[in-house]
Amino acid sequence: MSGPFSEGLAAHTLRYQCCESCGAWQPLQRHACRACGNTRLTWRDAAGMATVYAVTEVFRAPTEPFQALAPYTLVLATLDEGPRVMGHAEPGTVIGQRVRAGFFDVDGQTLLRFTRS
Numbered sequence: 001m002s003g004p005f006s007e008g009l010a011a012h013t014l015r016y017q018c019c020e021s022c023g024a025w026q027p028l029q030r031h032a033c034r035a036c037g038n039t040r041l042t043w044r045d046a047a048g049m050a051t052v053y054a055v056t057e058v059f060r061a062p063t064e065p066f067q068a069l070a071p072y073t074l075v076l077a078t079l080d081e082g083p084r085v086m087g088h089a090e091p092g093t094v095i096g097q098r099v100r101a102g103f104f105d106v107d108g109q110t111l112l113r114f115t116r117s
């Protein structure tokens with residue numbers, strides 16, 4: 001994974017893409033606005049507050065660095081700004097819970113980790 005989103009994570013910033021013309025937020029990541037078709041999209045920093053939309057417990061990790069973490073919890077969380085992002089979360093996190101985005105490093109890559117707020 002590369003690009004502004006993961007570069008943001010590396011700097012411990014959660015970013016989302018937004019239309020310069022109408023201001024609509026974009027599902028990660030688009031080349032033209034889903035609302036008005038404008039191709040001038042910009043990245044904004046999210047405040048980091050979100051609501052859990054879906055939760056998955058991962059028992060078999062896809063790669064060796066993640067196997068050391070397993071079992072772990074992944075969530076799909078809806079940022080207060082609108083976009084949904086995937087991230088790790090504390091065990092026991094449930095749908096509908098309010099969470100705050102944090103960051104952790106695995107195998108040289110910075111990932112999102114949500115904690116209950």
Ligand SMILES: [Zn+2]
Binds near residue numbers: 019022024035037
């Ligand atoms: Zn637009």
